[in-house]
Amino acid sequence: MRFVAFLFSLLLIFSNSWASPAYKEKLLPDFATTVLDRHGNVIGYFYKKHFRLYASFDEIPQNLIWAVISAEDARFYEHKGIDPVGLLRAAVRDITSGRIVQGGSTITQQLAKLIFLSPQRTFSRKLREIGIAKELENNLSKNEILELYLNYVYLGSGAYGVKAAARVLFGKDLKDLSLTECALIAGLIRGPEYYNPFKHPERALRRRNWVLKQMYKNGYITKTIYLNAINQPLGVLPKPERPRTAGYELDFVRFMAKKILPAEELYTGGLTIRTTIDEDIQNFAQKVLSSYAEKYSKEHNLSDLQCAGMAMTRLGEVLFVVGGTDYKETKLNRAFQILRPIGSTAKPITYLSAFEKGISPYDYVENTPVELPMEYAGKENSEHEEDKYWRPENYSHHYTDYMEVKNGLTYSVNLATIHLAMKIPSKVRQNFRKFEFTKGDFNLSYVLGSFPANLYRILRAFSAIENGGVLYRPFVIKEILDKHNQLIYRGGPSFKKVADRKDIAILRTILQDVVRKGTARRISYLANEFDVAGKTGTTNGWRDAYFTGFTTSFVMSVWFGRDSYKTLWKGADGGRLSSPPWAEIAKRLCSVYGCGKFLPSYEEVVRNYYPLPSLPIKTEIDMYVKGNTLSVEDFGILSTLN
Secondary structure, eight states: HHHHHHHHHHHHHHHTTTTTTHHHHHHHOBBOOOEEEETSSSEEEOOOSEEEEEOOOGGGGGGHHHHHHHHOOOTTTTTTSSSHHHHHHHHHHHHHHHHHHOOOOHHHHHHHHHHHHSSOHHHHHHHHHHHHHHHHHHHHHHHHHHHHHHOOOSSSSEEESSHHHHHHHHSOOOOOOOHHHHHHHHHHSSSSTTOOOOTHHHHHHHHHHHHHHHHHHHSSSHHHHHHHHTSSOOOOOOOOOOOOOOOOOHHHHHHHHHSSSSSSHHHBBOOOOEOOOOOOHHHHHHHHHHHHHHHHHHHHOOEEEEEEEEEEEESSSSSEOOOOOTTTTTTOOOEEEOEEOGGGGGGHHHHHHHHHHTTTSEEEEEEEOOOOOOOGGGGOOSSSGSSSSSOOOOTTTOOOOEOOOOOOHEEEEEHHHHHHHSHHHHHHHHHHTTTSSSSSSSEEEGTTTTTOOOOOOOHHHHHHTTTTEEEEEBBBBEEEEEOOOOHHHHHEEEEEEEEHHHHHHHHHHHHHHHHSTTTTGGGGGGGGGSSSSSEEOOOOOEEEEEEEESSSSSEEEEEETOOOOOOOOEEEOOHHHHHHHHHHHHHHHHHHOOOOOOOOOOHHEEEHHHOOOOOGGGGGGGOOOOOGSSSSHHHHHHOOOO
16 A cells, blocks of 8 residues: 555656646745754744744655555545545535534645635535635645645644644654654644643544554554554653744844845745854853853842843854843843943054054053043033043052053053043044944044944954954854755855054054953963953943953953943952953853964064064153052053943
């Protein structure tokens, strides 16, 4: 019997070669889009109403086809859409009862009802069903009818179609289903709720075994296989696997996908989106950042503390996106959906501008208080005398006549940075635009990070420091395939050169010093394992705490702050709050992607790239440099915007 059915199905495939693929396409329902991580693991789905995954006929297991035919329509490959024997048997029972009791429907008739008709049982609807079934048989091959049917049927627990059922019931891909699992799915068609294996496991088991018996009777399985199969447990999951439709990384993928696709296609097209996300790293980063947020909240009695984190490879591939402490509690994605001041995270732009102008890291820059009209800080002048002037401060309130340029960045000194920027304002403004922090707007407070940005923009800018002056824009979508696995979009690196490699190398060495002995020295231990560079950032009133750093493999930024924009606590800076969790995640990233030594090396850059200072004889200004009397601790966090 099985061999005859196989030969007959082959005959039908070739004899129905005239069937129109376009006709079948028009009949297909809406399908969910599947989102995969960089390793091919499913991380979620996008869909509107029904969870349905497209399965082509070729990917449906043969055991499932045999099980469905045995359970629903044993003569499927023999009739032309209507089974006279089955209809006669059903008609006798219906006439006896005076109403439609047994439909006698073939698979083709059931498909007609699923696509075009209501479930109401009436004689007139039955006649329409028969007419539509004949039309389907005239326009589709048997295998196309089966494909449509197995994609339409509801199988309980929110699963529409056999591919969705495999995922919901067993947590498996369709191709991985066993014989008994195929039989269970086939048995659910007749009564998806009545035979629901999670609610009625005994009924489901009896129904499954009945399907196996029919498969044996029809010659699809041997007696030995049948007897072994009926003794197997149901094998379903402890509870239905609910399709994951949202999360911080999924929201970012959705946001980016809508820039490429119409929203309707994204939710109904049955697409496959292959992303750059590493879901293992995603989960690890979420756990680390959430645990630190919980720790800080308990220590300082905060109820609205939030965290965010984002990392990408040196080519711009986004590896994880953490937008808050718990997606179930807060959907706002603080990694890219909000804009907040970034504090001293912005300072490297000023120092790079200085190096491009020929200023040496060994040169001296003023570190004295300034009093400037409010317009220099981008604010309107006030009628109140105390608000007419902008008076930025150093964190420690220590000031010196001069300090070395490199120390201004290593220890994040506000006044030194402002004095440096005042020497080259046009160049600084130009670089803020080139690094895509701003679109050309600029005032002096920008060098202290007063402008709003987010982790996405920070990573984009810092990628140029990691990549020798080439800025890479973060991307998360590698490929989009249609439901037939045809490529419709390919994503990749987008980059531009924004600075000279030599100047970037000088800047990078100072950012290495930030980690070794500066404001991020709490994670200096990492330098014993691999090269790392970065910059802390803290905004006025200790409202935001950042650390952004990079290795030879990735760029990563971490943030802590309160949704109320209130002070975290006095002394809550990026070095204390954000660098420790950054380091934990960095170690995991390096264990997976590998981290090495920067080229050229720190020593080579200092030896060959640093320009000679304009005042090479240091003793000439020793009498003015009060900073020499300060300890390293005094320079540790010398910034209100550290």
